[in-house]
Amino acid sequence: MADKDPAALLDAARTWWSTEIIDMKPGVIRFRGYPIEQLIGAVSFPQMIWLMLRGSLPSLNESALLEAALVAAVDHGPQAPSIAISRMAVTCGLPLNGAMASAINVLDDVHGGAGEQCMELYADIARHLDAGLPLEQAVEAGVDAFMAAHGKIVSGFGHRFHPVDPRAPRLLGLVEAARERGVVSGRFAEIGRTVEALLQRRKGRPIPMNIDGATAVIYAELGFSPPLGRGLFILSRSVGILAHAWEQTRQGGRIKGPMPPSVPYSYTGPAPRDFPG
CATH class of the missing domain: 1.10.230.10 (Cytochrome P450-Terp, domain 2)
Structure with missing residues (x-):
């Protein structure tokens, strides 16, 4: 590596990770080209998800439909x-x-x-x-x-x-x-x-x-x-x-298992037996 052109090494380092998602330099953060300071307070979280995944901003109606799906699936109780x-x-x-x-x-x-x-x-x-x-x-x-x-x-x-x-x-x-x-x-x-x-x-x-x-x-x-x-x-x-x-x-609580200790599980293995040693 020591005999390689420094400019070529720098170029290789720059292209090692390639992304269209974020452009970041000292004092600059851009997502898909948009400065973060312009996005903060202006776009919703569903809009940000869309921008990050798709590279564009959705319409308000598209964002609302995406948000509805995200809201609907947040939880289904401890049985999940x-x-x-x-x-x-x-x-x-x-x-x-x-x-x-x-x-x-x-x-x-x-x-x-x-x-x-x-x-x-x-x-x-x-x-x-x-x-x-x-x-x-x-x-x-x-x-x-x-x-x-x-x-x-x-x-x-x-x-x-x-x-x-x-x-x-x-x-x-x-x-x-x-x-x-x-x-x-x-x-x-x-x-x-x-x-x-x-x-x-x-x-x-x-x-x-x-x-x-x-x-x-x-x-x-x-x-x-x-x-x-x-x-x-x-x-x-x-x-x-x-x-x-x-x-x-x-x-709080310590080592909480799937069921209370008072609810037994089913053992289906061999009957008790002596080791034949």
């Missing part, structure tokens, strides 16, 4: 593993950052991935539509492919706790209002409702869209890619995780 983990982590001595990290780490395919998976389903159906299939056939093809890859549970529909998820109808109502104002096309809302109708016909009972299906509609309508759907959910749920971790910090 991520929330329970944040509280247990605090009682094991972790500070807030450790509790939040522990909780966020479980937001993977099974607990936390349904929104992204539902967005992928909607996107696959949209590709069938673009190829010329009628809506009903496109939905049939998309759902069949999804079930072949993931099993009989279709992410974004049905709920183990709520007969009807109270968040979904409200979000879909906001999407419809946004469609009427020309903010979104309504294409993915129509896809989602058609999936819901197909599942009801096949199962012989309602399988209502849940929070993951409804936020998937919103994120898809707003043009976010499926992987960002999971990232946005994690941003949203982090608020609930932080709130529960902080509440548990104030409540």
